Amino acid sequence: MKKNAVFALIAIGSFAVVAFGQTLINGAGATFPFPMYSKWFNEYKKAHPDVQINYQSRGSGAGIQQVTAGTVDFGAADVPMTDMQMQEFTKQRSAEILHFPTVLGAVVPTYDIKGVTATLNFTGDALAGIYLGKITKWNDPAIASANPGVMLPNSDIVVVHRAEASGTSFIWTDYLSKVSPEWKMKVGSGASVNWPVGLGGQGNEGVSGQIKQTGNTIGYVELIYAIQNKMPYGKVKNAAGEFVQADLNSVTAAAAGAAKNMPEDFRVSITNAPGKGAYPISSFTWLLIPAKIADPAKKKAITDFLAWMLKDGQSLTSALSYAPLPKDVVAKETKAIAKIK
């Protein structure tokens, strides 16, 4: 009897929480979109006081692991899940996992060269050559030919990359793999790879610190980080043959170029995207949401949030220097929300 009473109390208690209290949603994952997500969750809570979304920015890998283990309601990643990871999810949670692109990010080459103030142009070949350790001098013809009129010094290039595994490195190496067969064969793409050359900096801060202090350096950071810290960053040659500087428009253009061939599950790489004005080192970042959510209150909160994010949420992106999703993608995602059962 006592047991039953306890159960009844728990049932009433949880009903009370659902009916009168808050629905608590927990998520974890990528660090890159964290400022955007925390702004969204904050704004959403203002409009819907009954839903509280918590997000731990612990990295894309952690996001995938935690949503697979079922310790969070949703994950987030800058790198789409692999087929193997999706199978693992289905095995463990007996449901599919859905990818929802939220915003766009870009990675830019940044540098500090003595006596050079001009914005440099980089071809994919030059970037791959530098990171493979084959181009070792700043005045190498592969760099100089794209930068007529710029006096490049005859000094060694010091290469800097991210030390820790990160989505930023994934986007960078994914791009290099697309433009350089040699890179694809020798190194490949991944959140952490076997870097042929270079120093490892810890985080965006570590990379930028290394670039400023060592001199004659090249590295890569997220576009937002470069904008916020007023770092110089180069233009990169896109698939259409133009040198494009990364900004919100050129990043959205890259997504629009790729959106035409968008697969049903939204897992698509948009590096080296076709189309005029597209910045080639761009990427979506995704929310990872289980296709089956048992708790009806949680299901409603998550689907409502997705609808809000695609409509109202997108107008908040530019203020934080994130590129909004192209219209086609928004329309396609809005339809996909119905897949959550």
Next chain:
Amino acid sequence: MATASVPRTARPVVRASYVRRIFSADSLAQAIFLVCALAILAVTALLVWELWTKSSLSRDKFGLTFLTKTDWDPVAGNFGALPFIFGTLVTSAVALILAVPFGVGAAIFLAELAPPKASDAMTFLIELLAAVPSVMFGLIGIFVLVPMLNVVVPVLKDDVGLGIIPIFSGPFYGVSLLTAGVVLSVMVAPFIISVSREVLLAVPRDLREASLALGATRWETTWDVVVPYARRGIMGSVFLALARALGETMAVTMVVGNTPKIARSLLAPGYSIASVIANEFAEATSNLQVSTLIELGLVLFGLTIVLNGAARLLIMATAGKVSQ
């Protein structure tokens, strides 16, 4: 003989209940402290067990070659631990080479030469240094030490000519095994100073007075009597510092260059075990990589045990010498 004649005190024959005996102060204290001791052992055993089982994927795949391989390729799934073991040992060795003379010297000054009040105040400040979060040391390393070394090292290397020594050859980018060693030396010095000072202060007054009475100067007393007496404790402090240096993560990763290569020069960038675990664990996407990182944890644990064992042997050997 007087002691032998004292009769053995028989235990009072009290027919106390079992419960009462349990709660008699002595056995209760014994039980409590036994639990405390066992808890620590249990945690350690659990740690090793977890590291062992969770690393099975990596152990099965690489076996003992894991310790001797130098590859680190997460894309191809090919991992070796040697560059990390190398980096960990080299940075810790540099740290101790720099910190031990300064630390022991400072401890001797604070214990033997400084006025007691000044000594206490200075010790307080030095112990504060041990409470600074390690990420602060890393930041100071990257924003203050690296620019300084960028000026000092080229002068020493090219103008003074240290560059011809292999361990100071090659290009210098600011971040290196040497830089990490210097940052670590500042971090571990407080441990050496604080513990060594306590040990020196604990040397019996009789010894000092006897030495002075025999006509030794103050310095002779300190160097030939007090320091040898405290040698075991000083060594203990050094090994405490070593343990701290081996396991340090944040400060090292910020200044070591994070390059898994084995270089001849201290000026080259390197990597350490603790740093690579911290850097790659959160984003490790394949099960093999996670397992490999856990095995690296096991390697670090083993390394610590081996070095600690060596430390014990060294202390035992020197203890023998002192008593002769």
